[in-house]
Amino acid sequence: MRILIIEDDQQTSEYIAKGFSEAGHNAEVITEGRNALSHAAGEEYDVLIVDRMLPGLDGLSIVKALRAAGIKTPVLFLTSVGGLDDRVEGLEAGGDDYLVKPFAFSELAARVNALHRRPPFQSETNVISVADLEVDLIRRTVRRSGKIIDLQPREFRLLEVLVRNEGRVLTRTMLLERVWDFHFDPKTSVVETHISRLRTKIDKPFPIQLLHTVRNTGYSLHAPH
Structure with missing residues (x-):
């Protein structure tokens, strides 16, 4: 599985990347929003793990832009912004799942695996x-x-x-x-x-x-x- 981790906190991103690498997956980290959008739009990933609070371009805007461009890569928001309205906003922006920090890596891995097991999106009618x-x-x-x-x-x-x-x-x-x-x-x-x-x-x-x-x-x- 190829995973893009969009997270500006170095300790958190390294922890997540190490966990998925040890499980045999290819985990990449990008810390800046606009750069992350470019990578997510231009390359093939199986799952995106996205923090909402990012420099350059926030995570919500990244996901909205991807969905507007027709990119259906599953997205899991991983963020400290965890109010009910925040979770609803994230899901309505195009997120597929929402996990609030602090988190257990085992739960994160289970959610990412579940997103990856979902059937591929059918082409949406134009x-x-x-x-x-x-x-x-x-x-x-x-x-x-x-x-x-x-x-x-x-x-x-x-x-x-x-x-x-x-x-x-x-x-x-x-x-x-x-x-x-x-x-x-x-x-x-x-x-x-x-x-x-x-x-x-x-x-x-x-x-x-x-x-x-x-x-x-x-x-x-x-x-x-």
């Missing part, structure tokens, strides 16, 4: 369809009833989040985090403005409404029941 709306995630194109719809990059990202969560209600806070990467309320109408623009483009020219406002809650994209 096109997500909701009724007659088609969103091509690779070509970054949108069609409805065969008609091409021109979206700005942020509008496309908003639509992508909505179609990936078809039928779910996404709150304003959730959209601020997932589309704009805001982890605070900017006290602006940016969400409402972009929802209005998106609705004008994907809904108003067509007879069936797909983008719905759920009063006092958020927004949902789905075909009428």
